[in-house]
Amino acid sequence: xxxxxxxxxxxxxxxEEMRRDERVFLMGExxxxxxxxxxxxxxxxxxxxxxxxxxxxxxxxxxxGIGVGAAMNGLRPIIEFMTFNFSLVAIDQVINSAAKMxxxxxxxxxxxxxxxxxxxxAGQLAAQHSQNFESWYxxxxxxxxxxxxxxxxxxxxxxxxxxxxxxxxxxxxxLMYGDKGEVPEEEYLIPIGKAKVVREGNAATLxxxxxxxxxxxxxxxxxAKEGIEVEVIDLRTVRPIDYDTVIQSVKKTNRAVVVEEAWxxxxxxxxxxxxxxxxxxxYLDAPVRRVNSMDVPLGYAPTLVExxxxxxxxxxxxxxxxxxx
Amino acid sequence: xxxxxxxxxxxxxxxxxxxxxxxxxxxxxxxxQETYRFWYEKMLLARRFEEKAGQLYGRQKIRGxxxxxxxxxxxxxxxxxALTKDDKWITAYRDHAHPLILGTxxxxxxxxxxxxxxxxxxxxxxxxHMFDKNVNFFGGHGIVGGQIPLGAGIAFAEQYMGTQxxxxxxxxxxxxxxxxxxxxxxMAMTWKLPVIFVIENNGYAMGxxxxxxxxxxxxxxxxxxxxxxxxxxxxxxxxxxxxxVARAAERARKGEGPTLLEFRTYxxxxxxMSDPAKYRTKEEVEAYKQQDPIEQVKRRMLEKGFGDxxxxxxxxxxxxxxxxxxVQFAEExxxxxxxxxFKDVYVQEDYPFLKE
Ligand SMILES: Cc1ncc(C[n+]2csc(CCOP(=O)(O)OP(=O)(O)O)c2C)c(N)n1
Ligand SMILES: [Mg+2]
Numbered sequence: 001x002x003x004x005x006x007x008x009x010x011x012x013x014x015x016e017e018m019r020r021d022e023r024v025f026l027m028g029e030x031x032x033x034x035x036x037x038x039x040x041x042x043x044x045x046x047x048x049x050x051x052x053x054x055x056x057x058x059x060x061x062x063x064x065g066i067g068v069g070a071a072m073n074g075l076r077p078i079i080e081f082m083t084f085n086f087s088l089v090a091i092d093q094v095i096n097s098a099a100k101m102x103x104x105x106x107x108x109x110x111x112x113x114x115x116x117x118x119x120x121x122a123g124q125l126a127a128q129h130s131q132n133f134e135s136w137y138x139x140x141x142x143x144x145x146x147x148x149x150x151x152x153x154x155x156x157x158x159x160x161x162x163x164x165x166x167x168x169x170x171x172x173x174x175l176m177y178g179d180k181g182e183v184p185e186e187e188y189l190i191p192i193g194k195a196k197v198v199r200e201g202n203a204a205t206l207x208x209x210x211x212x213x214x215x216x217x218x219x220x221x222x223x224a225k226e227g228i229e230v231e232v233i234d235l236r237t238v239r240p241i242d243y244d245t246v247i248q249s250v251k252k253t254n255r256a257v258v259v260e261e262a263w264x265x266x267x268x269x270x271x272x273x274x275x276x277x278x279x280x281x282x283y284l285d286a287p288v289r290r291v292n293s294m295d296v297p298l299g300y301a302p303t304l305v306e307x308x309x310x311x312x313x314x315x316x317x318x319x320x321x322x323x324x325x
Numbered sequence: 326x327x328x329x330x331x332x333x334x335x336x337x338x339x340x341x342x343x344x345x346x347x348x349x350x351x352x353x354x355x356x357x358q359e360t361y362r363f364w365y366e367k368m369l370l371a372r373r374f375e376e377k378a379g380q381l382y383g384r385q386k387i388r389g390x391x392x393x394x395x396x397x398x399x400x401x402x403x404x405x406x407a408l409t410k411d412d413k414w415i416t417a418y419r420d421h422a423h424p425l426i427l428g429t430x431x432x433x434x435x436x437x438x439x440x441x442x443x444x445x446x447x448x449x450x451x452x453x454h455m456f457d458k459n460v461n462f463f464g465g466h467g468i469v470g471g472q473i474p475l476g477a478g479i480a481f482a483e484q485y486m487g488t489q490x491x492x493x494x495x496x497x498x499x500x501x502x503x504x505x506x507x508x509x510x511x512m513a514m515t516w517k518l519p520v521i522f523v524i525e526n527n528g529y530a531m532g533x534x535x536x537x538x539x540x541x542x543x544x545x546x547x548x549x550x551x552x553x554x555x556x557x558x559x560x561x562x563x564x565x566x567x568x569x570v571a572r573a574a575e576r577a578r579k580g581e582g583p584t585l586l587e588f589r590t591y592x593x594x595x596x597x598m599s600d601p602a603k604y605r606t607k608e609e610v611e612a613y614k615q616q617d618p619i620e621q622v623k624r625r626m627l628e629k630g631f632g633d634x635x636x637x638x639x640x641x642x643x644x645x646x647x648x649x650x651x652v653q654f655a656e657e658x659x660x661x662x663x664x665x666x667f668k669d670v671y672v673q674e675d676y677p678f679l680k681e
Contacts, residue, residue, distance in 0.1 A: 033532065033533075034532035037531070057499070058469045058502050059503060059504070086469075089505075124440065124451060125453075126451045126467070127449070128467035264679045265679055294666055299661070300449055300451030301441070301442075301451075303440075303448075303660040303662065304663070304665065306663065307664075
C-alpha cells in the first residue's frame with residue numbers, strides 16, 4: 001500500500017470532503033496563502049479558492065465563533081487552530097456556544113463543526129506552547145474529541161468528523177505531521193468512538209492515544225524482547241471513550257497502565273482508572289498505573305523536557321509494577 | 326453616544342505603507358553625545374547578539390522557536406532613553422533586544438537561549454520567555470495579544486500605588502486583531518492607566534501582511550475608537566521613537582492616561598528561524614535595509630561629531646567581545662537539574678505535586 005505523511009492524510013480527508021460537500025470550508029491562521037503553518041493545507045487554496053480556504057487575522061475567539069454561527073446556519077466549517085494552545089483564546093465559543101447550542105435550543109440548532117490543530121509538546125517550545133487540553137475538552141458534554149495516532153486513522157477519523165453533525169475537537173501533533181503510514185487510495189471512514197487493539201497480548205493492557213501511542217508501542221516492543229506480550233489499545237477518541245474495548249481487555253489481562261501526555265489531575269487516565277476499578281474490579285491483579293507528564297508546566301531546557309514528559313522508561317516501570325516484576 | 330472621530334482610513338493598494346521617512350538630517354535632532362552613544366552601542370549589541378543567535382540556532386545550540394528582532398532595534402533603544410529605570414516593560418516572544426538594551430547581561434540572555442540554568446529565566450523560558458526583574462522587564466509572552474492586558478495591569482498597579490511610573494507594552498501588528506487588545510485599550514483609557522501601548526508594525530504577522538487582516542491598516546487609528554491619543558512613528562529612526570515615547574510618558578505621568586504608538590518598522594529575517602519568508606520581495610527587504618536604524622544613527626553621529634571611525638571600530642570590537650563571552654558562558658554553564666521541574670511552579674515551597 002502507498003505510504004503518505006500524516007499531514008497528507010489530513011489534507012486528503014479535508015479535500016475529499018470539500019469536493020463532496022460544498023458546505024465544507026477551512027478557516028484559520030495561515031491556512032491559505034502560506035499553505036498552512038505546518039503545511040497541512042498545502043495546495044488547498046489553489047484547488048478551492050479563497051471562498052473556501054480562508055486566512056484569518058489572529059482572532060481566535062472571533063473566528064471560532066464565526067465558525068459556530070456558520071454551522072448553526074447550514075455550513076460545515078473546519079476551523080484550524082495553529083495549535084490548541086491558542087484555542088484557549090477561543091475556548092468560550094467552543095464550550096459556551098458549540099457544545100451547548102444543540103441542547104439549549106431543544107435540538108433546533110445542531111453545530112456541525114470541526115476544530116482541529118496540533119496538541120501537546122513539540123520539543124523545546126516552553127510552557128505556553130506545550131500543553132494538552134484533551135481532557136479539558138473531553139470533560140465537556142456536547143463535544144466529541146478525537147486524537148488520532150497515525151495517518152490511516154487520521155484520515156478516516158477526520159472524514160467522519162467532518163461528516164458528523166455534532167462539534168468535534170480533532171487533535172493532531174506537530175511532531176507527527178511528517179510521520180508516514182499506509183493509507184489506501186480508496187475512500188474509507190473510521191467511526192468516532194471506537195478504540196483499536198493495535199497489539200494483542202495477555203500480560204497487561206496498555207492504553208494510550210495520540211502521539212503517546214509511540215511511547216506505548218515502543219514500551220510494548222521492549223517488553224516483548226523479554227517475552228512479555230502486552231496488549232496495546234489506541235483509544236483514538238477520548239469523548240466518547242470506548243470503555244467496552246478497555247474493560248474487555250483488562251478482564252483478559254488483569255492489569256492496566258495508561259500513558260497520556262497531559263497533566264495527571266483530572267486526566268483521561270484518571271477517568272479510565274475509575275472505569276476500570278468500577279467495572280473490572282474483580283479482575284484486577286494490581287492497582288492500575290498511569291504515566292502522565294509531570295504535574296508541572298513544560299520547561300524549555302532539554303533536561304526539563306526529558307524529566308517532564310512520559311517516556312518509554314517510565315512506561316516500562318509502570319508495566320513492571322502492575323506485573324510485580 | 327457621540328460620533329467617533331475616525332481619521333480617514335487610507336486604503337493601500339500596495340504593500341503596507343510604512344512611512345519611509347527620507348533620511349533625517351542630523352540637525353533636526355538635539356540629543357547629547359551620551360544618548361547617541363547609548364543608542365549605537367546597544368543597538369549594535371542587540372544586532373550582533375542576534376546574528377550570533379541565528380548561527381547558533383543553525384548549529385542546534387538554540388532550540389524551539391526563535392524570533393529575531395534584527396531591523397527593529399530602534400523600537401527598544403529609543404524608548405529606553407525616553408523612560409526611567411523605574412518604568413516597566415513587557416512584550417511578546419520577539420524579546421531578546423528588550424532585556425539586552427535595558428541592561429540584562431548578554432550572558433544571561435544567551436544562557437537562556439541555550440536553556441542553561443544561568444539564563445535570565447533559569448533555562449525554563451528559552452527564546453520566547455526572557456524575564457529580568459532587575460531591569461523591570463516583565464517578560465516575553467507567547468500567546469499573541471496575551472501581554473496587552475498584562476501591560477495595562479502593571480500600569481494599574483503603578484497608578485494604584487501612586488507612583489509616577491509608566492508601563493510600556495509592546496505588541497506586534499498581528500496582535501491588534503485580538504479581542505484582548507480592544508478590551509484593554511478601552512479600560513486603559515477609561516481608567517487613565519499610565520501605559521504606553523506600542524505596536525511594532527513590521528508589516529507581517531508570520532506570512533500575513535497587515536493589509537490582509539483588516540480594512541484598517543493605519544494601526545494607530547485603532548486607538549481613536551477609544552479616544553486614546555495615538556500616533557504613527559517611524560520606527561527605523563531612534564530619535565523619533567524617543568520623542569514619541571517621551572511625549573506619551575509625560576502624558577501618563579501627568580495622569581492623562583495611555584497612548585497608542587504605532588512604530589513602523591521591519592524585520593529583516595523571517596518570522597522565526599523556520600520561515601523562509603516567501604511572502605515578501607527581496608526589493609522590499611532591501612528598501613528597509615536602506616533605512617537601517619543603526620546605520621542612520623551612525624551617519625548622524627558622524628555628522629554631529631559624536632563619534633569617529635576609531636570610536637565605531639572600538640564599539641564593534643567591544644560588542645564582539647561581549648557576544649563571544651556570552652556564548653562561551655552559555656556553553657560552559659550547566660543545564661538545569663531535572664529536579665528543577667518542581668521548582669518555581671508555586672511560591673509555596675512544599676506544594677504537593679502529584680507524582681504518580
Ligand atoms: C493566540 C495565538 N495565536 C497564534 C499564535 C501563533 N503565532 C505566533 S507569532 C504569530 C504572528 C504574530 O505577528 P505579530 O503580532 O505581527 O508579531 P511579530 O511576529 O511580527 O513580531 C502567530 C500567528 C500565537 N502565538 N498565539
Ligand atoms: Mg508583525
